[in-house]
Amino acid sequence: MLALPNMVASETDYSQYVNLFQGTTGGGNRFPGVVAAPFAMVKLGADVQSGKTDAYSGYLPSGSIWGFSMMHESGTGGAPKYGVVSQMPVVGNVSDPQSDLSQDRASPDEAEVGYYKSSLVSGVVVELAATEHAGLYQYTFPKGDAASVVVDVSHVLPSFRGLGWEQHYSKGSFSLFPDGHYEGSGTYNNGWNLSPDWTIYFCGRFNQKSSSARTFISGSNVTPKSQVSGTAPLGGVFTFSETNITSRVGISYISTSQACQSLEREIPERTTLRTLVDNSKRIWNNQVFSKVQISSTDTTDLTLLYSNLYGMSLLPSNLTGENPGWTSAEPYYSDIFTLWDTHRCHTPLFHILQPAAYEEFIRSLIDIWKHDGFMPDARSSNFNGRVQGGSNADNVLADAYVKGLRGNINWEQGYRAMVTDAENVPPNNHDPKAPDSSTKEGRGALPDWLKYGYITPTFTRAVSRAVEYSANDFALHQVAKGLAKTADAEKYLKRSRNWRNHWDPNCTSNGHRGFVVPRRANGSFIVQDPMKCDGCYWGDAYYEDNAWVYSMNAPHDAAELVKLVGGKDKFVDRIDKLFDLKVFNAANEPGFTAPFLYNFVPGQQHRSVERSRQISKSYNTGTGGLPGNSDAGAMESNILWQMIGLWPLAGQTTFLILSPWFASMIINLSNGKTLKITSTGGNRDTAFYIQSLKVNGQQWDKAWVTYQDIFEKGGTMEFVLGSQPKDWATGELPPSPATEVSRKSGDQ
Template identity: 75%
Template sequence: MFSAFTCVGCIVLLANYLVEGANVDYTQYVNVFQATTGGGNRFPGAVAAPFAMVKLGPDVVSGTTDAYSGYLSSGNIFGFSLMHESGTGGAPKYGVVSQMPVIGNVSNPLADLSQGRASADQGQVGYYKSSLSSGVTVELAATEHAGLYQYTFPSSPSIVVDVSHVLNSWRGLGWEQHYSGGNFSYFSDGHYEGYGTYNNGWNLSPNWNIYFCGRFNQKPSTSKTFKGTGTTLASYDTTSSVSGSERVGGVFTFESTTLSSRVGISFLSSSKACQNLDREIADKTSFQSLVDNAKAQWNSRVFSKIQVSSAASATDLQLLYSSLLGMFLIPSNRTGENPGWTSSEPYYDDIFTLWDTHRSHTPLFQILEPVSYEEFIRSLIDIWRHDGFMPDARSSNFNGRVQGGSNADSVLADAYVKGVRGAVNWDDGFKAMQTDAEKTPANNNDPKAPDSSTKEGRGALPDWLKYGYITPTFSRAVSRAVEYSCNDFGLYQVAKGLGKSTETTTYLNRSRNWRNHWNPSASSNNHSGFVVPRKADGSFVAQDPLSCGGCYWGDAYYEDSPWVYSMNAIHDVAKLKKLVGGDDKFVDRIDKLFDLNIFNAGNEPGFTSPYLYNFVKGKQYKSVERSRSISQKYNAGTSGLPGNSDAGAMESNILWQMIGLWPMTGQTTFLILSPWFSEMQIDLGNGKVLKTTTTGGNKDTAFYVQSLKVNGKPWTKAWVSWADVFANGGTMDFVLGSSSADWATGELPPSPASGDA
C-alpha cells in the first residue's frame, strides 16, 4: 500500500502547478524521516494534524542510547505508543499507552518482548509501518486523540498492553521518567480501559495521569491481566482488573492473523478516552481514510501555505516541505484535555522550549498558522492565570525547565507588535509578563542549578532588581542577563502599546542592563569588550571570551560562548556597535565568529548573529553569504539538520533562509537576505499574500542582491517591517547576480533600545 520515502519522478511534473495554487498533494515531497538520525531527534510516526495530541510511533531500545522521540534507526522495537515529543533534547519524554505484538503464548508479559526489524521502517505523512523480525507487520494511523494499529501476523497473534511502558533515559542526569502505578481493566465486550501515573522527565514534573480506552475489531480469544515488579509476576490470570504501584497490563490472543486495534487517550478520564476514540475512530473506520484525512489536514493547514515556482528543484522541494512538517509537530494542542483547571481558553502543552523557538520558530508560526498562534498566545496567558507563571517550557501539564530568560515575554511582545489581537486579553498578557519581571519564583531546588528556580520565571531576579546585573551567586549569570534584557525589552514594547508610560520607561531602561556586564578590558583576537560575569562589588570576573567553561547549567554562559552572547542584545545594536568600536570592528567581530569557528549553526543562541551585517551599510551581501553557507548544512535526509531539531526551531531557521528574510524577535523588523526561489507565495490568511520573485540570478551561484522593489517601489533598505509586507500582504521583487552590489544605501534597521546610543 505504502512505501518508504523516495525522491519520486513526478515532482517536476507537479511542481509546474505550485504557483498556480492547484490542489497539489504536497505530502509527496515530505520525508518523515528527516533529522531522525545525527542528533536531530525528530519523530517520524503518524501525526494526524499540526499539533495533534496523539503521536503514534515505535519505541526503540539500542543499548544505552536515549531515544528522545521513541525512534532510533537501529535497535529493537519494544512497543508502539501514542504519545511522543519531536526534536527535543535533555531526556526522552512520554512513550506511554503502548502495545506490543507477540507471536504465540506469552508466558511472562513483564519479560523483554522487544523485536528487531526485518527491514527499515517506512512512512509517509499520517502513516507508519514496521516489519518486525518475528514476521509481524505493524501499520499505524492516527487522529488527534486516538490511534489505529493494523496488524498482520504469520500465526498465533497476541497483543501485550503494558501500562508501565515509558521511554527510558540512560544519561544519568536524574531526568529519566518514572512509572508510579496504574490500572488496567478489560470488559466482557472485549474492550479495555485504564490509566498510568508517571513523573519526572526533563522538566522534573510530579505525578501525572494519562487515561486510555482500547477496542479491537474482533473479540479476543483469551484476555488476561498481569501485575508484577521488574520481570517477576505477582499475578497473571483472567482477573478483569488490576491496580497498584506495580507494573500492570493485559494480554490478548486472537484467532485471525489480521486484526486492528484502536485506542483513544485523555488526560481527564478513561470515559473521556472512550469518547475521544468513538468520536474520532468509530467502528469500521477505514485505515486509509485516516491516512487521507491526515494528508488533507497537513496540506490545507501548513504545506499549501508556501507555494514555489516550477523552477524549484526536487531537492529544494523536499527540504521545504519536510522542514514544514518538522516545524509543526509540537507544541501539542490539548484544548479540552487540561486536567489542571476548567477554562474556556485554548490549552497548549509540550512547549520545548521557548528558549529554543522564540528567535525564529514562533515568528513563522504566527505567519503560517495565525489561528493556532493566537490560541497559543492565549494559552500561555491562561497558564499564568492558573499556575502563576507562563512557561518557558512545559510538558505533562507542568512548567519546566527554564534555561535562560523568561522568553514567553519575548514571544508575547512579538505577537503584540505584529498585531495579534482577536480574543487575546492583553491587559492580562502584560500582567503575566510583569509577573516574570517582578516576582521571584520559588526555588524548585533543581540539582543541576540549585541556586534558583528552573521551573518558571526569572530565578536570578533578585540580583537583576538589586544590581541591574546578575552576580555569580546565580548560575548562567551572563547568558541570563542578556536574555532578561531582551525580555524586559518585550515588556517595554507591550507597555508602550498599552499606553503605560511609567512601565514603558522602566522596562526600556531595564532592557539596557546587559550593558552592565560589558567589560571593555576583556579582549580576544584583536577585539576588546565582552559580556562577562560581575561581582556584587561591581568588579568584573576574569573571563576568556573564547571559553564558556562547561557551557551548561552551572556555568556563567549556557550553551554558547561570550563571543556569541556579546552579540545577542538584538534590540540595542546601535549601542553594541559603539561598544565594539564602530562599523569596521563590528563587521570583523561577526567575521571572527566564523573565522575562529565559534559559530555553531546547530545552536540557537547564535541564530541571529550571521545577519547583523545588515546593520552596516554596504555589508548586506555578507549576510547573504552566511545564509547560503549555513543552508549547506541542511538537507531532507535522515541527518538533514546541523543539530537537534529543538521542537522545530532548526527547521524554522532554514525556512527563513528560503524566504530570504530574518525576524528580529520582539520587533517588527525583518532583515533582508536572498530568496531561494524564482517565485514564492506565502498565504497570510484572510486573502493576504506575500509574493517574492527573483530574476537575473540563481540560488546557488548568483545569489547576491543587485536591486529590490517592495510593493512595486525601489527599495534601498536592508530590512522591511511587518507593515511593509506582512500586515496586508505585499510583493518583494529581487534582481540577483553573481557578485555583490552596494544596493542597500538607505536607513539602517531600527535599534529601538539604543536611544542616542
C-alpha cells in the same frame, strides 16, 4: 508501503515531498511517527532500544522495537519524554508479559504523512495511522501460530544519561470489560522538566474478538481478575486466532470516559487505515503545506521545503479540552519544548503561517499564568519547566503584540503575566543541576537583576541569563508602550540596556576588546577567556554558547553594540570571527541572529547573504538533514527563513533582508492575502547578491522591512540578483530601539 489514493485533480499533494525521516539521525531527534494534524496530541510511533542510547523521540534507526506508543515529543534533547500507552505484538502465546518482548526489524521502517510501518523479524507487520486524540494499529501476523498483543501500562521511554532526568512509572490501572474493550490509566513522573506525577487515561478496542484476554500485574502469584491496579507494572494480554488484527486506542488527560468518547468519535469501528491516512494528508496539505508554494520543480528543493514545514508544525501540542489542571474556556497548549529555543524564529513563522492557532497559543500562555502563576518557558505533561535562561514567553507575547495580533487576546492580562516574570521571584524548585534558583518558571536570578542591574555568580548561567533578561525587559517595554503605560515603558526600556553592565571593555580575545563577562557584587569583573565557558551548561556562567556569541545577543540595542565593539569595521570583523574561529554553531539557538547583524552596517548586507548561504549547507533532505536537535521546530524554521530571504527580530516588527532562494515564492497569509517574493537575474548557489529590490512596487533602499510592510496586508518583494555584491541598501539602517541615539528609528 501504503498505496496512496488518487488525489482530487484540483488538489496538489505536497505531502509526497515530505521525508518523515529527515532529521531523525545525527542528533536531530525528530519524531517520524504518525501525527495526524499539526500540533496533534497523539504522536503514534515505534519505541526503539539500542544499548544505553537515549531515544529522545522514541525512534532510533537501529536497534529493536519494544513497543508502539501513543505519545512522543519531537526533536528534543535533555532526556526522552512520554512513550506511554504502548502495545507490542508477539507471535504465539505470552506466558510472561514482563519478559523482553522486543523485536529487531526485518527491514527499515517506512513512513509517509499520516502513516508508519514496521516489519519485525518475527514476521509481524505493524501499520499505524491516527487522529488528534486516537490511534489505529493494524497488525498482520504470520500464519500458523497465535497472535498476541501486550498492552504494558508501565512502558515509558527511559534515559541512560545519569543526570536524574529519567522518567518513572508511578502507578497504573487496567480493566477488561465484557464487550471486549479495555480501559485504564498510567501515572508517571520526572523527565527533563522534573514534573511530579501526571496521569494519562486510555480506552482501547480490537475489531476482532480475542480467543483469550487477561490482565497481569508484576509480582502477583494469583491469577489476576478483570481489573488490576497498583504501583507494580501491569497491563493486559490479548490473543487472537486470526492473522489480521486492528486495534483502536483513544487517550485523554481527563478520564477514561473522555478517551472512549474520542475513540468512538474519531475512529469509529469500520474506519480503515487508508481513510485515516487520506484524511491526514488532506489536513496537512490544507493547513500547512499549501501555505507556501515555490516555482522550483526540483525534488530536492520541494522535499527540503515541505519536510521542514512539517517538522516545525509538530509541537506544541494542542490540548484544548484536555487540560486536567483547571476548567477554562480558553485554548490550552502544552509540550512547549522550549520557548528558549523557538522564540527567535519558530514562533514568528508560526504566527505568519498559522495565525488562528497562534492566537490560541498566545491565549493559552496567558491562561497558564492565570491559573499556575507563571507563563511557561517550557511545559510538558501539564507542568512548567525547565527554564534555561530568561522568561521568553515575554518575547513571544511582545512579538505578537507589535505585529498587531489582537483577536480574543486579553492584552491587559497578557501584560500582567509579563510583569509577573519581570517583578516576582519564582519559588526555588531546587533543581539539582542549578540549585540556586527556580528552573521551573519565571526569572530565578531576579533578586540580583533588581538589586544590581546585573547578575552575580551567586546564580548559575549568570551572563547568559542577564543577556536574556535584557531582551525580556525590552519585550515588556514594547507592550507597555502600546498599552500607553508610559512609566512602565520607560522603566523597562532602561532595564533592557542592563546587558551592558556585563560588558568588560578590557576583556580581549583574538584581536577584539570588550565582551560580556561575569561580574561580582562589588562591581568588579571576573577574568574570562571569551573562547571558553567551562561546560557551557546549567552550572556555568554561559549556557550552550560562550562570550563571543552572547556578546552579540542584543539586537534591540544593536547600535550600542556596534559602538562597544569598536565601530563598524570591528563589528563586521567580530561577526567574521564567529566563523573564522569556528565559534558559530548552527545547532545552537543563541547564535541564530548574529550572522545577519551585518545589516546594521552600511554596505554590508551582502555579508549576511553569504552567511545565510553558508548556514544553509548544514541542512539536507536526508536523515541527518538538521544541524542539531530540531528543538521543537527551531531548526526547521531557521532554514525556512533562509529560503524566504528574511530574518525576524523577535519582539520587533523588523525583518532583516537576506536573499530569496527561488524565482518565485508565494506565502498564503490569512484572509486571502499573500506575500509574493520573486527574483530575476540570479540563482541560489552562485548569483545570490541583491542588485536591487522593490517592495510593493516601490524601489527599496533599506536592508530591512517591517511586518506592516509585507505581512499585515500582504505584498510583493521583487529582487534582482547577480553574481557580485552591490551596495544597494543605502537608506536608513534597521532600528535599534534601545539605543538612545537611535530612538528616532522608532520602538518597533
